[in-house]
Amino acid sequence: MNLYVCIKRVPDTEMKVKLKADNSGVDLAGVKTILSPYDEFAVEEALRVKEKNAGSTVTAITAGPAEAIEVLRTALAMGCDNAIHIELADGSDSNMAAKAIAECLKKEAPADLIYFGKEAIDDGAAMVPQMVAARMGIPSVTIVTGIEYSGATIKCKREIEGGSSETVEVTLPTVIAASKGLNEPRYATLPNIMKAKKKEVKAIKASDLGVAASDQKVKLSNFQMPPPKAAGKKIEGDAAAQAKALVQLLHTEAKVV
Amino acid sequence: MLQTVAFVIVAGIAFGYSGFRFAKLFQLLKSMKGRTPKFGRVAERIVTATVDILGQRAVLRDPWIGVAHTMIFWGFLIITLGTLEQFAMTLNEGWTFEFIGQTAYSALIWSQDFFTAFVLYGILYAAYRRLVKRPKNLGQSQDANNILMFTGSLMVSIFLMNSFHVLGSDPWFKDSYFISKHLASVFGGLGFSTETNHGLYIFFKWLHMSLVLGFAMYIPGSKHLHILAAGPNTALKHLDVAKGMRTLNFADETLTQYGAAKITDLSWKDALDLYSCTECGRCEALCPAWNTEKPLSPKSIIIDMKKNLYANKDLILAGKADEVTSLIDARVTDDVIWACTSCRACEVACPVFIEHTDKIFDARRNLVMMESRFPVEVQPVFKNMETNGTPWAFSASERANWAEGLGIPTMAENPTIEVLLWVGCAGSYDERNKNVLKSFVNVLKRAEVKFAILGTEEQCTGDAARRIGNEYLFQSLAQTNVETLNRYAVKDIVTACPHCFNTLKNEYKDFGGTYNVMHHSEFMAKLVATGKLKPTQEVAKKITFHDSCYLGRWNNVYEEPRSVISAIPNVELVEMKQNRKDGMCCGAGGGRMWMEETIGRRVNVVRTEQALETGAPVIASSCPFCMTMLSDGVKTKDKVDSVRVLDIAELMDASTS
Structure with a gap:
């Protein structure tokens, strides 16, 4: 099987967020970066499928600046066979990334399964997997927490609103966007x-894949920090008085009832 | 003549057989692939081995059985002289030792009787202990019973032989048989002829020689092998109390196996350790894992690794290294390997200086680095260390937040200092331990010590990563830290964390970092002794002190924290039953801090119970992990209102304020 995992380099979850002086984005100077945690589930899933299907290969793909190669090394260390680095400028939007990845995949050996994390933890856009699937004309299943493999069709358990789940049957090839719970x-x-450390990483320029500046549909500007959290309020009195005061506050201050 | 021929044949077979077995054991030892430790300091080794072997120092730490063992040991040394003469004279009657002179020879004869009785007493006590008293950690063993039977029969046969020698041959030195001659007068009452008595002498002599030869054949397959292995093992022991873990050289590309996947990946010294074990169980008696119903017993792990070695013996000797079975097997399971808190009570208790932790660490290294097989909760800990230089999920940029407003300079500000305060991750990020650091800062300021911190340039020392088996991660942390410390030309370091203390002091040497590292207990003890700190306030009437393993057993610092506590006015320092080198671990060492404890009772609760037994309202700790474990223990025992766990820095802060 030809398995692909599309991954992204993101700032570490413990970083202290600071904005750039002109509010054009988050200041990443000196920030530690990691492989986006949901992408780890994707890599792991691809590796497990490979281990059960002899002769399979797993190729990790990332689109981003030169430093993004770090996450390819992480994926290779976990056990991926090949790595492709699509050179794409920082600040590119989901559409550009999706186009670059889709065009790249079209040139590679035909994919059986293309894994993504359900979202990258930096912008949390959760768009690239579906966009890639659309560009390739194949299905996509998002927020996947469990997969039963059986030949050309697979059953995916996916999280839906309200804390419940649904099972979707899908025919290969398909895009899978992995969520927590899929594996360890x-x-x-x-x-x-x-x-x-010694494995070769194939480099492709986004422009060679037909990605142009005009593909950028979204430009982010004027980032703001959330307002500092106000101190909590303690409601005193007996239960009845407390309930009354709470409803009052929910009505007048929070304006939710 | 007949006797000579018979002896040559019998002894040839016996010594041939046991010699063959010993040669195999020696070959097995040489087949071990693990890196062999260096053994220098020969003069020191000779002295200490003499004291430990001839003086039986280590054995005598347990006085009753120690004395019995010493009697047996010395007795056998002396009796062996008589046995040698017996063998010599059986080969050629003229080869008697009488050439040493009449007086000396009489003394030799006398000593044979004396030491036979001596050994017999020792054996009787050992048999009583093993069969009647039955200490829990000794266990039941057919091998042990066989050894008692062999040695006991040997002594009885000597007395019988000597008695009938007196009756049958009337030797000139018969008065020197000062015990046997009385037995002889008893046997004389049987009224046998001189010829019969002489015949019986020959019979018992052969019985004795057969027992000796039989025993020689028995020893290679028995735990009694320790009579040959324990001596060299003692001479080759780790000489210093402080001990760093073996450093792996990742730059060496010929090194493809990290840690021990198979028994042969251990070193020959490890194999000698296995040969030396006599299953006395002193290790087990003190093991915090075993005593809280974990599957790990330090005694069993040694016996089980020896079984693994022996089971693979033919494959190893045939050079079929690939077919040798895994070190982790049905007996030495993953749970066994992960249960160890590396408290080192086993090593310190071992009378033949077996180093259990080396083997457990090597097994862990293989599991972590080669197989990525470890308790799942450890993975985020590794990841946090990799990205943020701390096992806790906090940003590296927040490391110095605890010190905000305290006016402590960082090394980057280029201050003139006497000592660098190494904060450690617990002091930087853990709420409870931040207070310990603040107290220690108060103490340092009060004593007018000039100090600084590294601030956000400090990283985890990597202690937990190393002890869990992630040597690669440890080395990357160590290298960065050494670089930072050396960049600032740091010479003196003080820390409130025994784990940082041990790593900085004993393990950073291998990465080019040599510093004068002091634990805060040592530092405060010195400040008190030199009058720079004057504790004047009473803190508590009674305080009990819990020894940190990495301060005590790993670095021999037992008295300094106690002297800090005793310097406080009107305080009674009450010891727990298990203290100092027998102290029980809190359960957090060896990376256990970061693992779930799902089997048996909780180590921290058992240790807390021991502390509560003293009735002291304050449990003093000198380690952030012990602090966490004991505080949790006090909560579990619902004693938060009556018992406080305080660091010695907090005690000193309160007493000097």
């Missing part, structure tokens, strides 16, 4: 880390 991502073994 592995910790790379040292021999694989060592090997990953």
Whole structure:
């Protein structure tokens, strides 16, 4: 099987968010970066499918600036066979990334399964997987928490609103957007880390894939920090008085009832 | 002549067989692939081995069985002289030791009787202990019973032989048989002829020699192998109390196996450890894992690894290294390996200086680095260390937040300092331990010590990563830290964390970082001794002190924290039953801080119960992890209102304010 995992380099979850001086975005100077956590589920899932299907290969793809290669090394260390780095400028939008990835995939060996994380934890857009699927004319299943594989059709359990789930049957090839619960991502073994350092990463320029400046549909501007959290209020009195005061506050201050 | 021929044949077979077995054991030892530790300091080794072997120092730490063992040990050394003469004279009657002179020879004869009785007493006590008293950690063992039977029969046969020697041959030195001659007068009452008595002498002599030869054949397959292995093992022991873990060289590309996947990945010293174990169970008696019903027993892990080695013996000797089975097997399971808190009570208790933790660490290294097989809750800990240089999920940029407003300079501000305060992750991020650091800062300021911190340039020392088995992660942290410390030319470091203390002091040497590292207990003890700190306030009437393993057993610092507590006015320092080198771990060492504890009772609760037994309202700790574990223990025991867990820095802060 030809398995692809599309991954993104994102700031570490513990970073302290600071804005750039001109509010054009988040200041990432000196910030540690990681493989987006949902993408780890995607990598792990692809590796598990590979391990059950002899002769399969897993190719990790990322679109981003030069530093994005770091996450490809992480994916290779986890066990991916190949890596492709699509050189795409920082600040490109989901449409550009999706176009670049879709065009890249069309040139590679035909995919059976293309895995994504359900969203990247930096912008949380959750758009690229579906856009790639649309561009390739194949189905996509998002927020997947469980997969039963059986030949050309697979059953995906996906999270839906209200804390419940649904099961979707889909025919390969397909895009899968992985969510927490799908698996427990592995910790790379040292021999694989060592090997990953030496593996070749194929570099492709986004422009060679037909991605142009005009593909950028969204430009982000004027970032603002959320207002600081106000101190909580303690409602005193007996239960009846407390309930009354709470409803009053919900009505007049929170304006939700 | 007949006897000579018979002896040559029998002894040839016996010694041939046991010699063959010993040669195999030696070959097995040489087949071990693990990196062999270096053994320098020969003079020191000779001295300490003499004291430990001939003086039986380590064995005598347990006085009753220690004395019995010493009697047996010394007795056998002396009796062996008589046995040698016996063998010599059986080969050629003229080869008697009488050439040493009449007086000396009489003394030799006397010593044979004396030491036979001596050994017999020792064996009787050992048998009583093993069969009647039955200490829990000794266990039941057919091998042990066989050894008692062999050694006991050997002594009885000597007395019988000597008695009938007196009756049958009337030797000139018969008066030197000062015990046997009385037995002889008893046997004389049987009224046998001189010929019969001489015949019986020959019979018992052969019985004795057969027992010796039989025992020689028995030893290679028995735990009694320790009589040959324990001596060298003692001479080759780790000489210093402080011990760093073995450093792996990742730059060495020929190194493809990290840690021990198979028994052969251990070193020959590890194999010698296995040969040396005599299953006394002193390790098990003190093991916090075993004593809280975990599957790990330090005694069993040694016995089980020896079984693994022996089961693979033919494959190893045939050079079929690939077919050797895994070190983790039905007996030494993953749970066994992960249960260890690396408290080192086993190693410190071992009378033959077996180093259990080396083997457990090597097994962990393989599981983590080669197989990525470890408790799932550890993964985020590794990831946090990788990205943020701390096991806790906090940003590296927040590391110095605890010190805001305290006016502590960072090294980057280029201050003149006497000492660097190494804060550690717990002091930086854990709410409870931040207060400990603040107290220690108060103490330092009061004593007018000039100090600074690294601030956000500090990283986790990597202690937990290393002890869990992630040597690669540890080394990357260590290298960065050493670079930072060396960039500032740091010489003196003080820290309130015994884990940081141990790593900085004993393990950073291998990465080019040599510092004078002090634990805050040592530092405060010195400040008190030199009069720079004057504790004047009473803090509590009674305080009990819990020893941190990485301060005590790993670094031999037992008295300094106690002297800090004792410096407080009107305080009674009450010891728990298990204290100092016998102290029980809090359960957090060896990376256990970051693992769930799902089997048996909780180590921290059991240790807290021991602390509560003292009735002291304050449990003093000197380690952030012990602090967390004991505080949780006090909560579990619902004693929060009556018992406080305080760091010695907090005690000193309160007493000097």
